[in-house]
Amino acid sequence: NAGVTQTPKFQVLKTGQSMTLQCAQDMNHEYMSWxxxxxxxxxxxxxxxxxxxxxxxxxxxxxxxxxRSTTEDFPLRxxxxxxxxxxxxxxxxxxxxxxxxxxxxxxGPGTRLTVL
Amino acid sequence: AQKITQTQPGMFVQEKEAVxxxxxxxxxxxxxxxxxxxxxxxxxxxxxIYQGSYDQQNATEGRYSLNFQKARKSANLVIxxxxxxxxAMYFCAMREGSGxxxxxxxxxxxxxxx
Numbered sequence: 001n002a003g004v005t006q007t008p009k010f011q012v013l014k015t016g017q018s019m020t021l022q023c024a025q026d027m028n029h030e031y032m033s034w035x036x037x038x039x040x041x042x043x044x045x046x047x048x049x050x051x052x053x054x055x056x057x058x059x060x061x062x063x064x065x066x067x068r069s070t071t072e073d074f075p076l077r078x079x080x081x082x083x084x085x086x087x088x089x090x091x092x093x094x095x096x097x098x099x100x101x102x103x104x105x106x107x108g109p110g111t112r113l114t115v116l
Numbered sequence: 117a118q119k120i121t122q123t124q125p126g127m128f129v130q131e132k133e134a135v136x137x138x139x140x141x142x143x144x145x146x147x148x149x150x151x152x153x154x155x156x157x158x159x160x161x162x163x164x165i166y167q168g169s170y171d172q173q174n175a176t177e178g179r180y181s182l183n184f185q186k187a188r189k190s191a192n193l194v195i196x197x198x199x200x201x202x203x204a205m206y207f208c209a210m211r212e213g214s215g216x217x218x219x220x221x222x223x224x225x226x227x228x229x230x
Contacts (some may be wrong), residue, residue, distance in 0.1 A: 033218070058217070071177045102149045102166060105151075110160070
């Protein structure tokens with residue numbers, strides 16, 4: 001199993017450009033999520049999904065879109081990049097469902113994004 | 117209110133000594149799970165240890181143990197016999213039984229001194 005994969009690993013954008021960060025998992029997990037990590041702020045939830053066709057906003061959703069057309073994939077779209085979106089982005093997945101709160105999240109390797 | 121609070125931005129420990137990283141949580145859900153992750157300088161997130169709200173005993177995984185005090189809503193990570201490779205960021209997280217989200221603290225940076 002590859003686990004959770006993310007592409008690209010590094011990306012530099014200019015202000016106003018759009019792009020999609022890719023995330024895929026091969027563990028058949030229903031729950032997938034996107035976080036951004038900034039110094040001193042820990043991991044902040046951007047968007048999450050509990051299954052194909054179901055997404056919801058997290059703590060910091062503005063400027064980002066997601067969709068979930070399959071169980072495996074959960075791409076994150078930056079609509080018009082801003083310097084404030086310079087960060088490290090992590091995708092994660094986990095089983096979910098009643099009583100499954102004991103399952104940990106599996107993280108991808110992260111994408112380091114710089115917006116100039 | 118913050119769901120997870122880590123009050124120690126940075127900690128230092130001498131090699132081979134034990135160290136405790138603090139974590140307090142806030143929930144009214146009787147069912148929840150508490151997790152610790154390690155993030156070395158290479159950036160990946162590594163799952164360390166889990167404690168369930170109904171677990172009667174503190175969780176242990178090798179040199180890692182979780183000091184779970186339910187009444188105080190604390191879930192401190194104890195690392196015994198610290199090694200240089202333990203230098204990293206450590207994150208505490210919680211997942212409630214009634215929801216799907218994971219809530220993370222802001223992390224503690226641990227430096228092990230030779």
